[in-house]
Amino acid sequence: MQPFDSSIDTSAEEFLRNREAMLAAIEKFRDAEKKPQVAAEARAQRYRERGWLLPRERLNRLLDPGTPFVELCPLAGYKLYDDADGSGAGGGAICGIGFVSGRRCVIRVDNYAVKGGTISPAGMDKALRMQQVALENRLPVVTLAQSGGANLIYATETFAPGGRGFANQARMSAAGIPQVTVVHGGATAGGAYQPGLSDYVVMIRGQTGMYLAGPPLLKAATGEVADEESLGGAEMHCREAGSGDYLAEDDADGIRLAREIVATLPKSPQLEESCEWQPPIYPDHELLGVVPADSRKPYDVRELLARIADGSALLDFKPEFDQQTVCAHIRIEGRVIGVLGNNGPITPGGANKAAQFIQLCDQGRTPLLFLHNTTGFMVGTAVERQGIIKHGSKMIQAVANARVPKISIVVGGSYGAGNYAMCGRGFDPRFIFAWPNARTAVMGASQAGKVMRIVSEQKMQRSGAVDEAALDKLEADTAAFLDAGSDAISCSARLWDDGIIDPRDTRRLLGFLLEVCHEADAAQLATNTFGVARF
Known part of the structure; x- marks a missing residue:
């Protein structure tokens, strides 16, 4: 592969304008992400008086120090449903992929400090997305649970589809994917089945309360009067019912036990070392000005690749055949990946080129990266006569059926059927992220x-x-x-992506995600028929 010779003048006035627009967009989404943290800190004193760690404090104790954590869907539900001030961003939970006792895991920490951690429809969608990530990537799941359960205002929207979460838990256990849950607080009704369906359950003395019906509902339904501890306290569950496996003394002790449980699990597959690699020739901060602030202005997606690829090198596929759709091989931290990018609308020739390239990558077991910036498929009499529908269908078929890991990043616009052809959310990419300038909609x-x-x-x-x-x-x-409704924050709130990222983090994120996908392909799971059950 040859290094790409960039033609961008980073001192030009237009580049500097693009940079300032991108920095403003970054600040906007970072401010949105901070809203639940600010709300949690405002209530911190009352929780600390009870001896509780705040949700992000729990997360930090769980994670291995100094290791990366990729947060997923932090803006889920932002200003949707009853979230008037944006503090409900995240859908009631902090989720992502990180390292626990040396093992890469999917992690969920209920954000009890904001609205009691109640789950909106967006929060339910986020929970299901995390289970999909765990299943596709064969990752253990660690949950630090303390939630008010489903938001009853939206019960009619969440009840039936919410059952899929429990079905997924049972299937993950049967698939050999371990699930560890620390029950930090209340777990009532359906919420009690989340730890009940976990493979390992840690409870906290004097703090856990787990029951199908709490004391008020029990009295209303049967007339029986019981206090929380005798009805569903940690000691009762660990000593009598057997619903708990480990009894902890406080939050920190419960997290310690969770880490020790994960340490007993098989380690991540020992993979061969990647070949030596060189960083890009061009610095990552130049990504701030590569994509024009004015979406109507064209740019060469290869300029973006030159700032994320090892040695800024790429191998262009059919570079003379339809230059509006760019297909190329690059390496990121030594791992080869096939890239599809847009320099304009997708034409019949571009669709053919992309479909062939995708099939070649599938044949060679090469992961695919889609960099969205397209108004969609070209329209007009000429392209209709050239068979744009049938050629576009070929590309969509290739995207849908490729068996290799697919990662999408929306770096500009992603409109109409172009979103589908570039592996948007509906085509189940393994991961999908967006830059803060991204826009996704049926059309402009x-x-x-x-x-x-x-x-x-x-x-x-x-x-x-x-x-x-x-x-x-x-x-x-x-x-x-x-x-x-088409800007990056609005789309991320609806879980059309797994989160918004600073463009400067693109290469580091891709390196992490490629490792996740590579380990998933190498993992050997011990499956069974029904999952692990307590007897």
Whole structure:
């Protein structure tokens, strides 16, 4: 592979404008991510008086010091449902992939300090996404549980699909994926089945309360009067019911036990060392100015690759055949990966090129990276006659059926069927992240406004009266509505990605994710039929 010769002038006025716009977008999403942390700190004193660690303090004690932690879906539910101030970002939990006792794990820490850790529909979707990550990547799951359970305001939306979470737990156990849960506080009704379906359960003396019906519901349903400890306390469950496996003295002790349990699990597969690699020639901070702030301005996606690839080197596939769709091989920390990027709309030729490249990577067991920045498939009479639908369908079939790990990063716009062809959320990439300037929608906001105007104007013409003022308002309102719902924060709140990242972190993140995928391919699991059960 040859190093790419960048043509970007990093001192140019346009580059500096792009950089400032990107820095402003980074600050905006970082501020949104901080809102639940600020809300938790505001209540910190009352929890510390009870001897509880705050959720992020629990997370920090669980993780191996000095090791990376990739947080997933931190903006899930941001300003959706009843989250008026944004403090509910994260959907009631802090989740991600990190190292516990030397073992890479999926981690969930209930954020009890914000709204009691209650779970909104977005929080439920996030929980299911974490289980999918664990299953696909064969990773143990560690849960630090203390939640108020489902938000009853949205019970009609979450009850039926929420059952999938319990089914997933049973299937993960049967698949040989260990699940460790520390029950830090209350676990009631359906919430009691989460630890009940875990393979290892740690309870905390005088703090855990786990029951199908709490004291008030028990009295209402049967007339029986019982206190929390005798009904579902840690000592009762560990000594009599057998629902708990380990009895801890406090939060820190419970986390210590969780770490010791994970230490008994088989270690991550010992993989061969990657070959030596060189960092990119161009510094990562230049990524701030590579993508134009004005989405209508073109740029060469190879400029982006030159700042994330080992030695800034790439092997361009069919570089002379349809230059709007870029396909190339690069290495990241020594690991080969096939990349698809956009320099414009996807044409019939570009779709053919991409479909061939994807099949070659699938044949060679080479992971795929999709860098989204496309308005979608080219439209018009000429491309329809060239068979854009059938050629686009070939590309979509290749994306959907490729068996290798697929990682997507939305680095600009991702519109219409272009989002599908570039492995958007609906095509189940192993991981999908977004830059803070990203936009995802069925089409551009201005185009949507014009479409609604044209359709409505035609209807008015048939009725014999055209109201230009009404059409102006409809066009503006449609564009504003789509624009507000297509930015990176709005899309991340709906879990259309696994999180927003600073562009400067792109290479480090990809190196981590490629390791996760590589270890998953090498992992050997001891499966059984029904999962581990308590008798």
